[in-house]
Amino acid sequence: MTPETQRWFAARTWQEPRWSVEELVRAKRGRTVSVVLPALDEEDTVGEIVAAIMPLTGSARDRPLVDEVVVLDSGSVDRTCAVARAAGARVVGRDEVLTDFEPRPGKGEVLWRSLAAVSGDLVVFIDSDLVDFDARFVPTLLGPLLTSADPVLVKGFYRRPLRLPQEGIQEAEGGGRVTELLARPVLASVRPALTGVVQPLGGEYAARREFLEAVPFAPGYGVETGLLIDAYDRHGLDGLAQVNLGVRKHRNRGLLQLGVMARQILATALSRSDDPRSGAGEHGDAAAMLPYTQFVQVGQEWIPHEQEVLVQQRPPLRSVREGSGR
Numbered sequence: 001m002t003p004e005t006q007r008w009f010a011a012r013t014w015q016e017p018r019w020s021v022e023e024l025v026r027a028k029r030g031r032t033v034s035v036v037l038p039a040l041d042e043e044d045t046v047g048e049i050v051a052a053i054m055p056l057t058g059s060a061r062d063r064p065l066v067d068e069v070v071v072l073d074s075g076s077v078d079r080t081c082a083v084a085r086a087a088g089a090r091v092v093g094r095d096e097v098l099t100d101f102e103p104r105p106g107k108g109e110v111l112w113r114s115l116a117a118v119s120g121d122l123v124v125f126i127d128s129d130l131v132d133f134d135a136r137f138v139p140t141l142l143g144p145l146l147t148s149a150d151p152v153l154v155k156g157f158y159r160r161p162l163r164l165p166q167e168g169i170q171e172a173e174g175g176g177r178v179t180e181l182l183a184r185p186v187l188a189s190v191r192p193a194l195t196g197v198v199q200p201l202g203g204e205y206a207a208r209r210e211f212l213e214a215v216p217f218a219p220g221y222g223v224e225t226g227l228l229i230d231a232y233d234r235h236g237l238d239g240l241a242q243v244n245l246g247v248r249k250h251r252n253r254g255l256l257q258l259g260v261m262a263r264q265i266l267a268t269a270l271s272r273s274d275d276p277r278s279g280a281g282e283h284g285d286a287a288a289m290l291p292y293t294q295f296v297q298v299g300q301e302w303i304p305h306e307q308e309v310l311v312q313q314r315p316p317l318r319s320v321r322e323g324s325g326r
């Protein structure tokens with residue numbers, strides 16, 4: 001790490017965060033908090049996560065830390081919406097907000113649309129595929145945003161077990177494969193100052209609305225990479241903070257799925273670099289889709305599996321609102 005990053009790491013990394021909900025409720029000072037869960041076919045896990053968060057929305061006796069819990073449905077075909085609603089969340093379909101825009105696939109799309117679906121001054125993003133979720137993720141992510149003026153984006157970090165039951169893998173470590181094999185090396189190349197971020201791709205983070213509405217949203221799995229780089233580019237390292245959330249277990253996908261994820265993350269990082277190798281279409285919105293080839297074995301042969309990876313970003317929500325006069 002550079003000396004600047006070492007200084008940032010020492011000053012903006014909470015290894016043992018201890019904010020209490022009561023302390024943070026006092027620190028809200030009129031600001032509001034939305035928790036957003038992006039969800040695509042997460043019927044097995046979304047209900048428990050929502051149920052764990054709901055007590056933070058307060059009771060008759062105490063003022064809430066969280067003002068709303070919203071599941072942004074990404075086109076689920078299972079019982080995700082019904083399960084989330086039964087657990088207490090408000091459920092919004094991706095086609096129910098920003099209806100002037102034809103919905104596109106991917107996580108980045110629903111996070112972008114979530115900004116129009118919720119009203120919080122601060123927004124906490126929590127994945128819907130987490131297992132053994134600890135609701136303390138939410139106050140801990142909010143801590144730096146409510147108690148300090150500087151950060152615009154707070155990333156969680158954690159130990160990441162790897163669970164691939166179909167392959168008989170159940171490890172205490174080993175998760176975050178795209179992080180370790182792609183995101184961390186690419187960030188070291190395009191933004192060395194960000195090498196102090198422990199979990200750049202982590203799906204649990206919190207941010208100020210004014211920042212979120214001022215930046216484009218990368219599509220699909222590029223969204224975390226885009227937000228992280230844009231937060232640094234616009235606010236410097238002091239615009240970032242990171243908090244230890246303990247352990248994070250989630251559904252671990254197979255290698256080929258992670259390959260497509262890596263392709264989107266690479267396109268996002270290269271779109272924010274001047275690297276001439278980025279190739280046509282990876283700067284801005286020159287191309288909406290990029291071809292991507294993987295290979296699968298059929299019998300003794302290896303067959304190309306061609307697909308298109310969405311790389312076109314969504315514009316800053318603020319520019320959309322200004323354009324529509326809303």
Ligand SMILES: O=c1ccn([C@@H]2O[C@H](COP(=O)(O)OP(=O)(O)O)[C@@H](O)[C@H]2O)c(=O)[nH]1
Nearest residue numbers: 038039040074105106107110127128129253
């Ligand atoms: O098109 C998509 C893909 C993913 N997700 C959600 O985004 C989160 C992270 O996605 P995933 O678990 O696939 O990524 P991973 O954690 O495996 O990297 C989960 O809550 C998904 O339900 C989504 O809303 N729309």
Ligand SMILES: O=C(O)[C@@H](COP(=O)(O)O)O[C@H]1O[C@H](CO)[C@@H](O)[C@H](O)[C@H]1O
Nearest residue numbers: 175176177178179201203221224252253
């Ligand atoms: O961190 C990673 O390497 C990937 C894959 O994690 P695993 O190897 O399945 O634990 O998971 C993250 O990446 C996605 C892209 O940024 C995020 O959207 C996910 O929330 C996050 O789990």
